[in-house]
Amino acid sequence: KGFKERRNWMLGLDAELAVAQELDVLMLDGYRVFHDFPAENFNIDHIVIGKNGVFAVETKGWPKPVSREARDQWTIVYDGRHLAFPRHKETAPIEQAKRQAEWLAKWLAGAVGERTAVAPVLMLPGWYIERVSSDGMPVLNGKNSRKIFPTLRGGAISEEHMRRIVFQVEAKCRDQKPQAYVEEKTRG
Secondary structure, three states: EEEEEHHHHHHHHHHHHHHHHHHHHHHHOOOOOEEEEEOOOOOOEEEEEOOOOOEEEOOOOOOOOOOOOHHHHEEEEEOOOOOEOOOOOHHHHHHHHHHHHHHHHHHHHHHOOOOEEEEEEOOOOOOOEEEOOOOOOOOOOOOOHHHEEEEEEEOOOOOHHHHHHHHHHHHHHHHHOOOOOOOOOOOO
């Protein structure tokens, strides 16, 4: 059981790092990208802010089945409501991405003093995504972000609104103490 938990944890970390590296390239095109944004009792994996909107990006890492018919076994079918993996269906990641986008929109409204639409995006690195409906949020495999993100509709924002959003997000991200280096007090 411990090995499986460790493997899943490592897969999640690898997925977040892969997506972070791909999203960081968007900064070459004027986007601002933030990672591991602290919220109330959760975090938002990535926030992408550009002229075409604000995006709350949730990343999920799932192990792929090992088979000789790789492409069929490495495809997730997305119908706008469900993620159909080769052996099961999921809705939880979609719901989580939506909740996080709603939370961020509410937080930004208070922090910036202006309503800000936030679009959810789900990233599933390493998988092929077959979209069979135009309904639902963007579900992507993390590749070609520089081509895909400019086409997403998150709600156009002005340069000034974008600056205020970036200021607030950056202030909250930079205000966090690194947990990996906090020393525990020893009992004496």
